[in-house]
Amino acid sequence: MTLKTILIHPDPRLKKHCDPVTDFDRDLARFSDDMLETMYDAPGVGLAAPQVGLIKRMLVMDCAKEAEGTPEPMVLVNPEVTWTSEERNVYEEGCLSIPGQYAEVERPKMVRVKWQDVEGKAHEQEFDELWATCVQHEIDHLDGVLFIDYLKPLKRQMITRKMQKLKRDKARA
Ligand SMILES: [Zn+2]
DSSP: OOOOOOOOSSOGGGGSOOBOOOOOSHHHHHHHHHHHHHHHHTTOSEEEGGGGTOOBSEEEEOOHHHHHSSOOOEEEEEEEEEEEOSSEEEEEEEETTEEEEEEEEEEESEEEEEEEOTTOOEEEEEEEHHHHHHHHHHHHHHTTOOGGGGSOHHHHHHHHHHHHHHHHHHHHO
16 A cells, blocks of 8 residues: 655645546555555545545545544545535534644534445445534535635635645745
8 A cells, every 4th residue: 555645735636626436446446545544644534535636536534433443444436415414513624635724614414425435336324423524524625625615714814824834844844
C-alpha cells in the first residue's frame, strides 16, 4: 500500500465536480486501500478521492475507530444521498485538506445513502450522528464543496488565508 499526498485548500482540484467511477477493476480496489491507509495515517475519519487528486466519486470513512476502538472501514463508490431527516445536528467539523481548522456546521442528523462497493455491488444504508455528518461532508467533496463553504464569508476567508500561509511555509521548508 502507498500513502497518498493529501491536497491542502486552496487547490483547484478540491473545487471540481467529480466524475462517476465506471471501471470496477483491480486498480480501483488498490486505490481504495491506499485511501484508507492514508486516512488512518493522517489520522482522520473520512477521505474523498479528490483530496488525493483523483477526480472520481469515491470516498472512504471510519467513524467507529475513535469511539469503540474496532475499525470499521467503509469504501463508498458513486455515493448518493437518497433521504435526509428533518431533524438537524451540529458538529464541529474539520478536514484533512484544511488542517488545524475546526468549525460548527449544521446538517441533517440522519441520511440514507446508496452507493457501490469496489466490485460494483449496490448498497443502501442509513447513517446517524457522526457517521451521518462524515458521509455528508465527504459526498460534498465530490461536488467541490468544503465545510468552510457553510461558514460566514469572513470566517471562510480567514481560514483560507491561514491555509495559503501554511502552503507558502511548507513550500519554503
Ligand atoms: Zn474534508
